[in-house]
Amino acid sequence: MTARTLYRNARLLDPSRHLDVQGNLLVLDGRIVDAGAHVFVDAVQDDARVVDCTGLCLAPGLIDMRVTSGEPGNDHLETLATLSHAAAAGGVTTVVCLPNTAPVIDDVALLHFIERRAADTALVSILSYAAATRGTEGVQMSEIGLLHTAGAQGFTDGARTIGNARVMRQLLGYATAFGAMVIQHAELPDLVGDGVMNEGETATRLGLAGIPAEAEVMMVERDLRLVAMTGGRYHVSRVSTGATLDAISGAKAAGLPVTCDTAPPYFALAEDAVHDYRTFSKLSPPLRSDADRRAVLAGIADGTIDAIVSDHCPRDQDSKRLPFDQAAHGAVGLETLLVITLEAVHNGSLDMLPALSCLTCTPARILGLETGTLAPGSPADLVIFDADSAGRVDAAKFHSKCKNSPFDGRPVQGRVVKTIRGGCLIYDALDGGVRHARTRRDA
Amino acid sequence: MPRPYSSGLMMRDPSEPVATGRNRRLAHLLGIEGLDRGTITELLTSSDRFVDCNRSEDKKLGTLRGRTLINLFFENSTRTRTSFELAGKRLGADVINMSVGSSSIKKGETLIDTAMTLNAMHPDVLVVRHASSGSVHLLAEKVNCSVINAGDGTHEHPTQALLDALTIRRNLERGLEGLVVAICGDIAHSRVARSNIHLLAIMGARVRVVAPPTLVPAGLDRLGIEIYHDMTRGLAGADIVMMLRLQTERMSAGLVPSLREYYRFYGLTYEKLEYAKPNALIMHPGPMNRGVEIDSEVADDIDRSVIRQQVEMGVAVRMACLTALAGSG
Numbered sequence: 001m002t003a004r005t006l007y008r009n010a011r012l013l014d015p016s017r018h019l020d021v022q023g024n025l026l027v028l029d030g031r032i033v034d035a036g037a038h039v040f041v042d043a044v045q046d047d048a049r050v051v052d053c054t055g056l057c058l059a060p061g062l063i064d065m066r067v068t069s070g071e072p073g074n075d076h077l078e079t080l081a082t083l084s085h086a087a088a089a090g091g092v093t094t095v096v097c098l099p100n101t102a103p104v105i106d107d108v109a110l111l112h113f114i115e116r117r118a119a120d121t122a123l124v125s126i127l128s129y130a131a132a133t134r135g136t137e138g139v140q141m142s143e144i145g146l147l148h149t150a151g152a153q154g155f156t157d158g159a160r161t162i163g164n165a166r167v168m169r170q171l172l173g174y175a176t177a178f179g180a181m182v183i184q185h186a187e188l189p190d191l192v193g194d195g196v197m198n199e200g201e202t203a204t205r206l207g208l209a210g211i212p213a214e215a216e217v218m219m220v221e222r223d224l225r226l227v228a229m230t231g232g233r234y235h236v237s238r239v240s241t242g243a244t245l246d247a248i249s250g251a252k253a254a255g256l257p258v259t260c261d262t263a264p265p266y267f268a269l270a271e272d273a274v275h276d277y278r279t280f281s282k283l284s285p286p287l288r289s290d291a292d293r294r295a296v297l298a299g300i301a302d303g304t305i306d307a308i309v310s311d312h313c314p315r316d317q318d319s320k321r322l323p324f325d326q327a328a329h330g331a332v333g334l335e336t337l338l339v340i341t342l343e344a345v346h347n348g349s350l351d352m353l354p355a356l357s358c359l360t361c362t363p364a365r366i367l368g369l370e371t372g373t374l375a376p377g378s379p380a381d382l383v384i385f386d387a388d389s390a391g392r393v394d395a396a397k398f399h400s401k402c403k404n405s406p407f408d409g410r411p412v413q414g415r416v417v418k419t420i421r422g423g424c425l426i427y428d429a430l431d432g433g434v435r436h437a438r439t440r441r442d443a
Numbered sequence: 444m445p446r447p448y449s450s451g452l453m454m455r456d457p458s459e460p461v462a463t464g465r466n467r468r469l470a471h472l473l474g475i476e477g478l479d480r481g482t483i484t485e486l487l488t489s490s491d492r493f494v495d496c497n498r499s500e501d502k503k504l505g506t507l508r509g510r511t512l513i514n515l516f517f518e519n520s521t522r523t524r525t526s527f528e529l530a531g532k533r534l535g536a537d538v539i540n541m542s543v544g545s546s547s548i549k550k551g552e553t554l555i556d557t558a559m560t561l562n563a564m565h566p567d568v569l570v571v572r573h574a575s576s577g578s579v580h581l582l583a584e585k586v587n588c589s590v591i592n593a594g595d596g597t598h599e600h601p602t603q604a605l606l607d608a609l610t611i612r613r614n615l616e617r618g619l620e621g622l623v624v625a626i627c628g629d630i631a632h633s634r635v636a637r638s639n640i641h642l643l644a645i646m647g648a649r650v651r652v653v654a655p656p657t658l659v660p661a662g663l664d665r666l667g668i669e670i671y672h673d674m675t676r677g678l679a680g681a682d683i684v685m686m687l688r689l690q691t692e693r694m695s696a697g698l699v700p701s702l703r704e705y706y707r708f709y710g711l712t713y714e715k716l717e718y719a720k721p722n723a724l725i726m727h728p729g730p731m732n733r734g735v736e737i738d739s740e741v742a743d744d745i746d747r748s749v750i751r752q753q754v755e756m757g758v759a760v761r762m763a764c765l766t767a768l769a770g771s772g
Contacts, residue, residue, distance in 0.1 A: 201662030205476065207576035207598030207634060210661055277577030321555055323575030325596070 003049075004028050005423065006041045010053030010384065014060065015357035016364075016373035025058060027380040030423035035374040053384055056417055059356055060372050061093025061124075061381030062338060063363040065261055066237055066309035068158075068330070069126075070401070071117065072110075073102025078314040078401050080114070084122035085434045086312070086334040086400035088427035091383035091416040094125040094371060095312075095334070099136065100158030106131035106142045108150045115151065123426040123434065125381075127367070129154045132171055132182060136160050141171055148178045153367050154235065156183035159284055159330075161219060163189045168223060172232025181233040181366070184223055186244065187285055191215035196325050198271040198286045206277065208324060211286055217243040224251045227258060235366065236260040238311055240285045242295025249304045259366050261307035261358075263333060264340035265406055267296045267349075273406055279320045279327035281406045283311075297349045300358060306366060308358040310337040314402035332400045336393055336407045338385060342414040345387075352387075384418040391415060399434060469767045471583045471590045474599035475641040483608070483645060486763050490609050493759035497533070506770050507536035510567040514540045515557070516593070517573040522729060522754065523593050523602075527570045530761035536567070536769070554578055555585050562586040567769045571595075576634075589768040597632050603728055604638035606760040608646065610753050611683060614724055620647040625677050625719070627653040627709060628687030628736050631660040631698075635728045636687055640666055653677035655709060657698040674708065674715050681719040686711050686727045689736045702735050712738045716747075724749050 007025040012035050014020075023037035026048075033039075041048045064087065070077030078086075087095050097114065099105035105114065111128055118126035130152035134140045138157060147155070155175065162168045162184060171182050192211050197203050199210025220236055224247060227234045239245060239262045251258045265273075265283055270290040273281040281287060299305040313330030320327050341359060344350040364372025371381045395408040419427035426435050475483075496502060512531040514524050524540060531538040541561075552560075554573070561569065568589045571579045576596030583590040594600040612618055624643050630636045630652050643650045650668040652659065664670055671677030678684060689705060699705045711725065725741060725748045733739040742748055 199661045201665040204660040204662045204666070205637075207596050207637060209597075212661070277580055318553070321553070321581075323554060323573065323578035323581060323596075325575045325577075 003423070004041065004046060005049045005051060007051045007053050007058055007382070007384070010056055010058035012036065012374060013057050013352060013356055014374035015353045016060070016361035016375060018353060019374065020353055025374060025382075027423050030380050032374055032376055032378050032380050034376050055386065056384050057387050058382060058384050060360040060374055061383050061419060061421060062091050062359045063094040063367070063369065063372050064092045064310045064312070064334065064337065065096050065307050065363045065367065066263070067095045067097055067312040067334065068314065069097045069101060070314055071101065072113065076401070077316060079121065080118050080126055081121040082399065082401050083312070083334070084118075084124045084126065086332070086398060087124045088419045088421075088434050089399045089416065090310070090334040090336070091338045091385060091419050092124060092310070092334055093381035093383070093419065093421045094127065094369065096127045096129060096153050096367065098156065098158040099129050099131040100160070104131050104135050105129070106134050106136070106147075108143070108146050111147060111150045111152060124421055125371075127151070127153045129156050129183065131155070132157050132162055133167060138162055138164055138167060141167070141174060144171075144175055144180055145178055148180045152180070154181035154183050156237070157185070159185055161185050161187050161189055165222060165226065169226045169230060172226050172234060173230040175232050176230060179233065181235050183235045183237050184219070185238070185284075186216050186219040186223070186236050187211070188215040188219045191218065196282065196286070197274050198288050200271065200289060202271045202274065206274070206324075208274075213241045213243065213288055213292060216241050216285060217247055220244050220247050224256065224258065227251070227256050228254075231257065233257045234259075237309065238263050238266065238285060239299065239305060240266045240288050240296065241292045242299075245295055245299040245304050252304070259306040260304070261309045261363075262296050262300070262305050263309050263311035264337060265311075265331060265333075267293055267300065267344060268340050269293070269406060274324075277324040278406070279322065279324055280331060280404050280408070282324060282327055282329045283331060283406075284329040297344060300344075301350055301354060303354070305358065307363040308337070308341055308355075310334045312400070314400055315404045316402055320404055331404055331406050332398065332402050333405070334400065335398050336405060338383070338416060339393070339412040339414050340407060342387060343412060346413050380420060380423040382420040383416060384420070385414060385416045387414045389413070389415050469589070472601055472764055472768065473580055473583060473590065473592045475601045475604050475638045475645070476599065478642075478645060480645055483605070483642065486605055486760070486767060487609050487612060489763040489766065490605070490756070490759045491613070493762040494613075494756065497755070497758055502533050503535060504533060505535045506766055507531065507534040507567075510536040510769050511565070512536045512538045512568045512570065512765065512769075513561055513566045514538065514593075515561065515569055515571045516540070516542045517571075518543065518594070520572055520593070522757070523572065526754070526757040527591075527593060527761050529758050530765055531568075533758070534762055534765055536765070554582060558582045558585045562588065568765060591764060591768065594634050597634050597637070599638045600634040601638050602757070602760055602764060603635045604642040605764070606753055606756040607639055607685065607726060607728070608642055609756045609760055610726065610749050611724065613756070614749060614752075615682070619643065622648040622682045623651065623680055624648050624683040624685060625651045625653050625681040626685045626687065627674065627677070627711065629658045629689050629693060630654045630663065630687070631658045632690065632693070633687050639685065640668060644668070651677050651681065653709070655699060655705075658693070675718045678715060678718040681723055683724050683726060684711060684716065684719055686725070686737050688728065688730065689732060706735055710734070710736055710738060711741055713741060716741060723747070726750060726753060729754065
């Protein structure tokens with residue numbers, strides 16, 4: 001049986017082909033047949049379902065390179081199922097999970113466990129990184145080759161920095177044998193110390209221990225030397241300072257195999273969001289100065305930043321309703337990833353296609369995925385969104401089990417209307433929200 | 444439900460009927476930052492009256508009769524807790540002391556649970572000290588009674604700044620406006636320094652900070668003060684020299700090489716004091732490390748040191764604050 005679906009009269013946005021036109025998109029058996037102004041199907045004759053997208057944008061489903069799952073080990077924070085619901089509601093069709101679960105994903109069997117659980121319970125594609133070092137202890141390299149072969153998308157110690165230069169050198173060098181990517185949380189541990197927010201006037205006024213912005217760039221600069229030594233594939237996750245972007249931009253110009261990402265808080269918020277000891281704004285790396293915030297936006301605009309990640313990090317009330325220095329860091333982000341990025345488009349800081357590129361085709365290229373594009377033959381992972389409808393972020397309505405968003409209550413412009421994965425409707429804002437049954441064909 | 448926090452001193456809803464001529468009453472005293480000159484002056488003037496009362500034979504007033512004050516101290520303190528206890532008792536309130544040793548926080552109860560538990564007992568004022576900056580704000584959001592910050596982490600210690608201001612005001616006729624005040628020592632880890640910097644700036648004094656670079660927090664220059672690393676230059680022409688306690692942990696953290704080196708460059712001695720104005724007052728929030736940040740003789744100099752007066756003023760200032768928060772009239 002063939003199932004055709006025509007998405008009619010949408011603003012087609014495909015950054016992989018620099019396409020921004022009004023037109024139609026045809027899906028057949030879960031794959032894109034074609035997209036453009038020229039695509040037309042006689043609905044009656046060809047027995048195709050028609051989805052009217054008038055006034056809406058249609059783009060590749062978002063690819064989120066960095067999320068934290070509670071499963072295994074902390075199912076009360078997030079399961080792979082609830083994670084996928086949050087993703088679907090945010091227009092995200094592929095997520096890559098960090099290995100810092102309990103237990104840490106540093107073994108092939110655990111990687112297989114995630115894969116099976118995801119296949120059984122999740123609505124979106126769930127991929128995994130594996131720990132770069134055993135137990136993310138930063139001492140002994142994990143089984144890079146075996147894990148890579150088993151499908152690990154890259155190697156990282158999650159929210160821990162790979163601080164030991166010798167270990168990092170070995171990782172980068174060894175990983176070249178498999179073409180595997182090493183992902184760094186770049187903060188020089190000695191300079192972070194017991195710091196809990198960005199160092200500067202705000203921290204001094206609040207009496208909170210600061211983390212200097214230099215801690216980030218110093219770690220990246222060290223790593224870039226090691227990349228030059230080893231030729232290892234290196235990715236910096238959540239760049240938060242302008243100085244780091246200068247270093248990365250220089251490394252890219254020199255031809256080093258380096259990429260990086262950032263997350264919406266780092267271009268939509270600055271350290272003053274911590275005012276009043278708001279623990280939902282306690283992140284790692286910390287929110288920086290307004291100058292750094294603007295530098296991050298500029299880095300997205302000029303292409304130094306390759307990807308925008310949600311850095312989704314579910315935390316419960318018990319770990320946030322504490323004095324600031326004792327509270328856990330991290331924020332949920334899957335359900336605000338697109339709207340906060342659109343905010344930068346609406347206020348003129350970013351253009352639509354480059355912004356979407358960071359959410360679709362560029363992370364797909366970094367990870368080697370065939371999604372993230374509307375090109376003919378690609379899997380029909382799609383997001384349909386209204387770029388203009390005004391509303392507010394309402395964390396209480398999040399599908400994630402945790403509501404720790406620094407954006408709660410923020411006025412936003414734009415919302416996800418439908419999310420489609422492999423041709424199946426998995427989220428429909430107008431009709432019942434998340435689709436728990438994955439078998440249903442597109443409506 | 445959570446009240447917006449915009450200043451160190453929260454005001455009760457102005458629409459609430461209050462018995463006095465003033466249309467607003469203080470809800471909490473969480474910090475000096477955000478207070479205005481009028482409020483501070485009012486508190487100091489009120490404190491003056493309590494100084495006289497404390498010096499008289501019958502010290503007991505009935506202002507807070509029937510009120511309950513709980514001293515909730517998560518950090519060890521003798522003088523501040525005693526000072527609040529005396530202040531409460533002299534005003535006629537029932538005073539309960541809870542300290543960390545006997546508190547269930549050791550058994551894993553969270554700060555908010557502790558606050559809610561105490562709140563259920565209907566205290567009128569909670570006086571709180573805690574090692575984490577901002578913890579007193581967090582607690583104040585959850586309880587129905589008034590909260591006084593008796594020191595939160597390295598953030599603020601508002602009653603200390605008020606008692607310092609009262610001490611200065613009573614010693615120097617001209618008041619605080621235009622005074623040159625040198626605050627010396629471990630600024631980075633001092634809540635006393637932060638509260639004093641805010642208060643003195645609000646009252647129009649010129650504030651200088653004297654400290655080694657490792658004990659000056661980043662961005663401090665943005666608070667409208669002058670920073671000196673050479674103590675003799677920092678003290679030049681100063682009306683007031685405020686010394687801060689140096690915690691010995693700073694040595695192990697590598698911020699200062701040794702006590703003797705610290706004393707040599709940042710300890711207050713008669714030689715360094717020469718640079719200040721001839722009658723400059725010497726202050727210290729206590730407890731002192733004699734021979735570390737201050738020479739023993741200087742500390743005991745009855746002509747210059749007002750360190751014991753500060754302790755006396757502490758009780759009066761706390762009586763004024765308690766009255767402002769919990770008094771009916």
